[in-house]
Amino acid sequence: MPRVALFPTCLVDVMRPSVGFAAARLIEQAGFAVTVPEGLTCCGQPAFNSGDRKTARALARRTMTALAGFDFVVLPSGSCAGMMVKHYPELFEAGSADHTAALALAARTHELTAFLVHIARVNNLASEFPARATYHDSCAGLRELGIKSEPRQLLKKVAGVTLMEMEDAEVCCGFGGTFCVKYPEISTRMTDKKVERIIASGADTVVAGDLGCLMTMAGRLKRLGSDIRVRHVAEVLAGDYATPPLAEDDGDAA
Amino acid sequence: MQPETARFKELSRAALANDQLQRSMVATGPQFVLKRAKARAALPEFDDLRNAARDIKNHVLAHLDVYLEKFEARVQAAGGHVHWAETAEEARAIILNICAAKKARLITKGKSMVSEEVGLNEALEGAGHTPVETDLGEYLIQIRNERPSHIIAPAVHLRREQIEADFRRVHTDLDPARDLSHIPALVEEARRVLRQNYLDADVGITGANFLVAGTGSAIIVTNEGNGDLTRLMPETHIVITSIEKIVPTLEDASTLLRVLARSATGQDISTYTTLMTGPRRAADPDGPEEFHIVLLDNGRSQVLGTEFQDMLRCIRCGACLNHCPVYQAVGGHAYGWVYPGPIGSVVTPALIGIENAANLPNASTFCGRCEDVCPVRIPLPRLLRHWREREFEQHLTPRTVRSGLGAWAFLAKRPKLYGLAMRLAARFLNWRGRAGRIASLPLARGWTRTRDLPAAQGKTFTELWRERQK
Numbered sequence: 098m099p100r101v102a103l104f105p106t107c108l109v110d111v112m113r114p115s116v117g118f119a120a121a122r123l124i125e126q127a128g129f130a131v132t133v134p135e136g137l138t139c140c141g142q143p144a145f146n147s148g149d150r151k152t153a154r155a156l157a158r159r160t161m162t163a164l165a166g167f168d169f170v171v172l173p174s175g176s177c178a179g180m181m182v183k184h185y186p187e188l189f190e191a192g193s194a195d196h197t198a199a200l201a202l203a204a205r206t207h208e209l210t211a212f213l214v215h216i217a218r219v220n221n222l223a224s225e226f227p228a229r230a231t232y233h234d235s236c237a238g239l240r241e242l243g244i245k246s247e248p249r250q251l252l253k254k255v256a257g258v259t260l261m262e263m264e265d266a267e268v269c270c271g272f273g274g275t276f277c278v279k280y281p282e283i284s285t286r287m288t289d290k291k292v293e294r295i296i297a298s299g300a301d302t303v304v305a306g307d308l309g310c311l312m313t314m315a316g317r318l319k320r321l322g323s324d325i326r327v328r329h330v331a332e333v334l335a336g337d338y339a340t341p342p343l344a345e346d347d348g349d350a351a
Numbered sequence: 352m353q354p355e356t357a358r359f360k361e362l363s364r365a366a367l368a369n370d371q372l373q374r375s376m377v378a379t380g381p382q383f384v385l386k387r388a389k390a391r392a393a394l395p396e397f398d399d400l401r402n403a404a405r406d407i408k409n410h411v412l413a414h415l416d417v418y419l420e421k422f423e424a425r426v427q428a429a430g431g432h433v434h435w436a437e438t439a440e441e442a443r444a445i446i447l448n449i450c451a452a453k454k455a456r457l458i459t460k461g462k463s464m465v466s467e468e469v470g471l472n473e474a475l476e477g478a479g480h481t482p483v484e485t486d487l488g489e490y491l492i493q494i495r496n497e498r499p500s501h502i503i504a505p506a507v508h509l510r511r512e513q514i515e516a517d518f519r520r521v522h523t524d525l526d527p528a529r530d531l532s533h534i535p536a537l538v539e540e541a542r543r544v545l546r547q548n549y550l551d552a553d554v555g556i557t558g559a560n561f562l563v564a565g566t567g568s569a570i571i572v573t574n575e576g577n578g579d580l581t582r583l584m585p586e587t588h589i590v591i592t593s594i595e596k597i598v599p600t601l602e603d604a605s606t607l608l609r610v611l612a613r614s615a616t617g618q619d620i621s622t623y624t625t626l627m628t629g630p631r632r633a634a635d636p637d638g639p640e641e642f643h644i645v646l647l648d649n650g651r652s653q654v655l656g657t658e659f660q661d662m663l664r665c666i667r668c669g670a671c672l673n674h675c676p677v678y679q680a681v682g683g684h685a686y687g688w689v690y691p692g693p694i695g696s697v698v699t700p701a702l703i704g705i706e707n708a709a710n711l712p713n714a715s716t717f718c719g720r721c722e723d724v725c726p727v728r729i730p731l732p733r734l735l736r737h738w739r740e741r742e743f744e745q746h747l748t749p750r751t752v753r754s755g756l757g758a759w760a761f762l763a764k765r766p767k768l769y770g771l772a773m774r775l776a777a778r779f780l781n782w783r784g785r786a787g788r789i790a791s792l793p794l795a796r797g798w799t800r801t802r803d804l805p806a807a808q809g810k811t812f813t814e815l816w817r818e819r820q821k
Contacts, residue, residue: 105812107763111773112780112805114812121816133816138763144756146717148739148748152760159764240719269676273716275752278797280714282364285801286680287716316802319788327805344805346787 101129101212102167104160106174107139108308113343116308119335120173120209127217129169136163142180146274150188154195157185161198169216170206173331174307175238178208183241208238209331210247210306224336225256228326231263231300233291233314235307239267248306248330255334263298265290270305272313288317295325302326302342304333315343352470352498354703355687359710363685372682375508383673386617387724397613404610405728407603408664411595412655418564418597419646425567429629431642439469442647446471446556446589447478449643453587455480455553461571461578462486463558464502464667465593465647467689468702471556482556483548485577487541494521500683500691503615503669508682511537545577555585555639557627559592560666561607562644565600568628569644572611572621579625588639590627593647595663607666610726615668650702658737662697664727671721671731677714686711693721697734705741709748712738773811780807 101124105117121131141156160181164170172178182203189196213219230252238244252258271277271287278284291314295303303318303325305311315327326342341347355362366372391397411418423433436442442465450458458480460466472493475482484493488506492499494517499505506514515531518540531537557578559569569590571578582588598604612618631638654660672678672692683691688708690698696711705712712735721731742748748756762769783789784806791799798804 105816107773110812111777112807114808114810114815117812117816133813136766137813138766138769139759141763144760146736146739147752147756148736148741148743149756149760150740152756152764156760156763159766236716236718236720240723267720269716269718269720271676271716273718276714276716278795279752280360280363280677281797281801282367283677283680283714284716286367287676288802290676290680312805313802315805316788316798319803319805320801340808341787344788344803346784346806 098128098130099168101131101169101171102134102164103131104137104140104164104170104172104177105133106172106177106308108312109173112312113308113329115337115340116173116329116331119329119331119337120171122335123209123213123331124171124217126223127213127219129217132167134163134167140177140180142177142184143274145180145184145188154188157188157199158195161185161195161202164202165198168205169212170202171209171212172206173209173329175208175235175242175244176307176309178206179237179241181206208242208244208306210251210334211242211244213334214247214250219251222251222254222334224334226333226336226338227257228302228328228333229259229261229300230302230304230328230333231261231295231298232266232330233263233270233295233303233305233310234267235305235310236269238306244306248304251334252304252330255336258333261298261300263294263300265294270310270313272309274309277313284313285317288313292317292321292323296323300325302328302333304328304330306330311343319344352467352473352689354699354707356699356703356708356710357687359685359687359714362687363681363714366681366685371510371513372508375510376679376682379504379507380673380679383616383669387614387670387673390613390617390619394613397610400606400610401726401728403606404666404726405664407598407606408727411597411599412660412663415594415597415655418599419594422562422564422567422597425564426629426644429567429642430632431567431629431644434643434645436645436647436649439647439649442469442591442645442649443471443474445645446591447474449587449589450475450480450554451478453553455587457548457552458482458554458556459548459552459581459585460484460489461555461557461573461581462489462505463556463591464499464689465558466556466591467499468649469591469647471591483545483552485545485548485581486573487538487575487577490541490545491517498684498689501669501672502667502690502692502694508684549580549584552581552585554587554589555581555583556589556591557582559590559596560611561604562592562597563601563604564597566628568601568626570604570608571625571627572608572623573625574616574622576623579623582625582627582639583637586639587641587643588627588630589643589645591645591647593649593651595651611666611668614670614724614726654701659697659701659734661729662694662701662734664729665694665698666727668726670724670726674720674724676718676720677716693731693735694729697729697731697738700738700741705738705745706747709738709742712736712742770811770813774814777807777809777811780804781809
């Protein structure tokens with residue numbers, strides 16, 4: 098059985114383990130053995146995007162070591178996967194051992210829905226999830242990794258899910274890592290535009306593949322008093338409606 | 352012009368609270384996006400053209416000296432003058448000298464961002480000349496004493512009602528009872544007011560979108576025809592532009608023109624594309640007696656050979672502004688200098704120093720839409736990130752950010768300690784939750800002032816996973 102290393106990502110690890118378990122279940126159901134390697138912390142993106150290449154390089158090296166020897170590395174995040182696929186190789190000098198290792202890791206690393214569609218070739222999902230769902234394309238997944246059809250294709254296989262496209266699904270939600278606390282007013286305005294689109298879609302659930310975007314959208318929706326539910330795509334695909342949506346304390350009625 | 356980039360946060364807050372501005376942005380921004388998307392969809396080879404455009408500019412930047420000298424020789428052969436300006440000050444001095452020699456009173460101007468960059472209008476006014484902007488948008492901001500808020504649509508931040516009020520304030524010799532309640536009436540009035548200026552001007556100043564090394568031509572594109580009147584009617588025509596605008600041949604210029612208008616306004620081609628080669632020749636029915644080209648460096652040559660070189664490919668289409676959610680939220684004036692939006696946040700630190708402009712490269716979510724639409728494929732997020740690297744290296748990063756990052760990095764490099772800290776954090780962020788959310792959290796007010804923080808689930812994934820494995 099091919100061995101998959103699941104990198105839960107630092108946000109899922111601390112904020113929302115249910116996403117990690119949903120991802121693990123999906124990967125296992127597709128016929129892969131899931132391991133969560135020791136020694137993982139964060140992929141280093143906050144340092145990289147803050148201009149601290151030295152720390153980014155150190156964390157990339159640690160991550161590459163922890164993830165060596167697996168057939169595949171899967172992350173429930175387009176952003177962290179994008180960091181490893183697109184940016185780890187940029188951190189090291191071409192021709193160096195680290196660069197070679199980074200390229201090798203990049204070739205084995207996949208965002209969850211892309212992995213399920215392109216590697217695991219999942220045709221059917223046994224799960225069920227009652228939702229009129231609209232999908233928000235997270236920026237890194239979309240523009241760094243080209244993920245667009247994969248989550249939608251999979252969501253359509255879940256019994257009970259009706260997909261409803263929102264306008265401007267590809268426009269940033271305002272999260273942007275440290276951006277959302279460095280420029281909170283601009284970030285909030287961006288989120289408000291996103292929230293308008295979500296509400297206008299008529300969906301009762303907004304789904305995305307990155308916890309940062311989800312926390313941003315959920316945080317604003319709830320502050321504004323909306324009852325639209327916010328879910329990671331892994332939870333919907335795995336049929337985990339028992340876990341409460343982000344920023345709520347009751348599971349979806351089923 | 353004195354940069355106000357250090358006030359970005361304050362200016363952007365004011366912009367967010369400015370209803371007129373917000374209405375303007377919502378009315379125009381999506382239109383630009385839609386028009387570009389249509390133009391792109393109508394031209395199957397558009398993305399290939401973008402590659403070709405990128406390659407032309409890369410080639411030029413690798414041989415900039417060669418093409419600039421060739422261009423100079425061709426301009427001179429056609430009877431024109433080339434002036435090299437290393438700094439904004441030099442550019443102003445060169446132009447003031449020409450205008451003084453011509454005893455110029457009225458000076459008409461076509462739209463030029465480089466003239467904004469060197470602060471030309473203030474200099475001309477200071478020397479007793481009267482510059483009049485002839486591009487409608489530039490005219491509007493000139494009478495309002497403002498800066499352009501967009502590279503190709505300088506008055507995009509204005510509403511019709513504001514323009515009507517400005518016209519009534521400035522055009523005092525016109526009938527106060529006239530109807531200015533619709534846009535065509537405003538355009539008609541501007542046209543009438545500007546017309547006499549073309550005839551009276553002693554000097555005409557334009558920018559250039561491209562310079563063609565092979566022919567010594569400068570090219571401008573406009574939609575109003577004002578550029579043609581500005582450069583044809585006065586006795587003296589001055590082109591002020593910057594060194595990276597050069598392309599080898601007319602063929603290359605045509606490739607770039609094909610991506611420029613589509614990216615900018617969604618047009619196949621701008622209404623007017625004007626090629627200007629030397630002064631009037633004996634057989635020409637009209638044209639200037641003198642033709643000057645001022646080539647500005649102003650820090651650009653320092654960018655060559657650095658990790659920032661790709662910024663010099665820019666053809667100033669404005670697509671990155673139109674597609675940037677940050678620009679669309681705050682408008683161009685918040686950026687505090689000449690060039691706003693993603694390209695402005697990359698160019699500005701190069702021209703005025705990262706120590707004066709660090710706010711700009713940080714005000715991005717790296718969403719990547721700018722790079723996605725750039726006609727010459729400038730990797731804008733990467734260049735923004737490189738500026739953050741320079742900022743970090745030079746210890747310009749704010750102390751709170753730096754120490755926060757340092758503490759986090761200390762932990763992230765020590766998995767055992769990190770695991771413990773995360774287990775504590777997961778418990779704390781669960782315990783603080785009410786109904787699944789945290790309404791207020793000290794140290795995270797940047798977040799909780801406007802949104803709830805979803806509560807954590809109580810344990811970390813790692814510890815739950817290890818428990819499950821036992």
